Amino acid sequence: MPASKILMITGDFTEDYETMVPFQTLLACGYTVHAVCPGKTAGQTVATAIHDFEGDQTYSEKRGHNFALNATFESVRAEDYDALVIPGGRAPEYLRLNPEVIKAVRHFFDANKPVAAICHGAQLLAAADVLEGRTCSAYPACRPEVELAGGTYADIAITDAVSDGNLVTAPAWPAHPSWLRQFMTVLDAATVLETNAA
Numbered sequence: 001m002p003a004s005k006i007l008m009i010t011g012d013f014t015e016d017y018e019t020m021v022p023f024q025t026l027l028a029c030g031y032t033v034h035a036v037c038p039g040k041t042a043g044q045t046v047a048t049a050i051h052d053f054e055g056d057q058t059y060s061e062k063r064g065h066n067f068a069l070n071a072t073f074e075s076v077r078a079e080d081y082d083a084l085v086i087p088g089g090r091a092p093e094y095l096r097l098n099p100e101v102i103k104a105v106r107h108f109f110d111a112n113k114p115v116a117a118i119c120h121g122a123q124l125l126a127a128a129d130v131l132e133g134r135t136c137s138a139y140p141a142c143r144p145e146v147e148l149a150g151g152t153y154a155d156i157a158i159t160d161a162v163s164d165g166n167l168v169t170a171p172a173w174p175a176h177p178s179w180l181r182q183f184m185t186v187l188d189a190a191t192v193l194e195t196n197a198a
Helices: 016-028 091-095 099-110 121-127 140-148 173-197
Strands: 005-009 032-036 045-052 060-068 083-086 115-118 162-164 167-170
Touching (some): 005 016, 016 060, 091 121
Parallel strands (some): 115 167
16 A cells, blocks of 8 residues: 655755656556755756766766646645655755755654665755664765765665665666665555554
């Protein structure tokens, strides 16, 4: 039984695949997903960036699609959601400067709700100070942030993901099958626990 509501916090120049694929996949699997961006309202869009691995020392970056938001950040309450998704790309770099975003991220950890973060999403987790004692994957360039925040960096294949309790992380979009499968396993387990507790 799918969890009823998932919050996705994203922003301009979020990674295209890491935003669109989980958003559409989770919707297709019966979850409700609200995609929000601080300072923007439902119906507005965020620009996406396509990050590719083409043999250079780091990823290349190209302009992607416009991704339509379906909820308004300033109107949602983290307490009303069962889980959180944090895509990568450029967005986490500036979203981590927003105190309300940090507060929302911390809520999901304080309440032990499922959280999925991919690639540069770890920058937001590190800024929220929620990685102490946790194992976390991320794009390799984010390893220092994970470790400086007290986390253990999971040095895994780019196609793999790792779960640590209710936190599911992955290095980049090639890990989508593993990342989303693990996240939905955690989501469904959390739903069963909540149902049994009721």
